[in-house]
Amino acid sequence: MAINTEVVVTCAVTGAGDTVDMHPAIPVTPEQIGNAAIEAADAGAAIVHLHVRDPETGKGSRDIDLFKDVVERVRNSNSDVLINLTAGMGGDLIVDDENPEIPGEGTDLINAEARIAHVELLRPDIATLDCGTINFDNSNYVYVQTPNMLRTIAQRYEEAGVKPEMEVFDLGHLRFANQMVAEGLIKAPAMYQVCLGIPWGAGADPATMMTMVAQLPPGVFWSGFGISRGQMPMVAQAMMLGGNVRVGLEDNLYLEKGVHASNGELVEKAVRIIRELGGRPCSAEEARDKLKIKG
Numbered sequence: 001m002a003i004n005t006e007v008v009v010t011c012a013v014t015g016a017g018d019t020v021d022m023h024p025a026i027p028v029t030p031e032q033i034g035n036a037a038i039e040a041a042d043a044g045a046a047i048v049h050l051h052v053r054d055p056e057t058g059k060g061s062r063d064i065d066l067f068k069d070v071v072e073r074v075r076n077s078n079s080d081v082l083i084n085l086t087a088g089m090g091g092d093l094i095v096d097d098e099n100p101e102i103p104g105e106g107t108d109l110i111n112a113e114a115r116i117a118h119v120e121l122l123r124p125d126i127a128t129l130d131c132g133t134i135n136f137d138n139s140n141y142v143y144v145q146t147p148n149m150l151r152t153i154a155q156r157y158e159e160a161g162v163k164p165e166m167e168v169f170d171l172g173h174l175r176f177a178n179q180m181v182a183e184g185l186i187k188a189p190a191m192y193q194v195c196l197g198i199p200w201g202a203g204a205d206p207a208t209m210m211t212m213v214a215q216l217p218p219g220v221f222w223s224g225f226g227i228s229r230g231q232m233p234m235v236a237q238a239m240m241l242g243g244n245v246r247v248g249l250e251d252n253l254y255l256e257k258g259v260h261a262s263n264g265e266l267v268e269k270a271v272r273i274i275r276e277l278g279g280r281p282c283s284a285e286e287a288r289d290k291l292k293i294k295g
Helices: 030-043 064-075 117-122 147-160 171-182 206-213 228-240 263-276 284-291
Strands: 009-012 047-050 082-085 091-094 126-130 134-136 141-143 163-168 191-196 221-226 244-247 254-256
Touching (some): 030 047, 030 064, 047 064, 064 082, 082 117, 082 284, 117 147, 126 147, 147 171, 191 206, 191 228, 206 221, 228 263, 244 263, 254 263
Parallel strands (some): 009 244, 047 082, 082 126, 126 163, 163 191, 191 221
Antiparallel strands (some): 091 141
């Protein structure tokens, strides 16, 4: 593994978690999310990873009109940043303690086609492919993504001309992502996102990232991130292992202890780490070239 000195920075600007009450300026409305994406691009991000939220409640949403509003705002700006849309909504299963055969309150479980309706309509540069099922948090929340769903989504992304970003939260996810590459469902260069620190996937520490990166096929494009206080250490770790990086308010709310961050500030801090380690952030055009995504 050789250090990567030409680093693509992704900014995940808002996410869908219950963070609105934990930070005074989480982007919620389409205008706020669009502005946050442009701010991140101006600070040095080549890719912006976008969720949408219900403007009234701040909760994560899969409303196609909200996605359309955000995407149009970014596309109509002067930025050439690559747009990466989440397709992770609609996989939420809440297991009822008393009767686990019946989905509990808060379940939002839809089929593969419905999960990517906004992607097929809006044709972003990139869209996520969460490569497996995982227990989330300390309750009864399970995120569900089956092999059949994954193969269906991968095929439809290919038909839509959208680059899949395969998000892997543990080694089992990575193993199946590699299987899809082997089956020819994912075109070269395959794009991986190593997601660390999320309860209860793989932890955000150097040994874990090294273990996961060692299982990647040769010649792929990969990024890695850690959540919360692990965000900036994993920026350095990913770069040192030859990868690219992701930061943003989806994954971490603080610039330093007790100081709330903006997306722009998190990108600027990541860029500073990259430069101090002898590298530089790639432009959006360079990221397109690395990923073989047409402009």
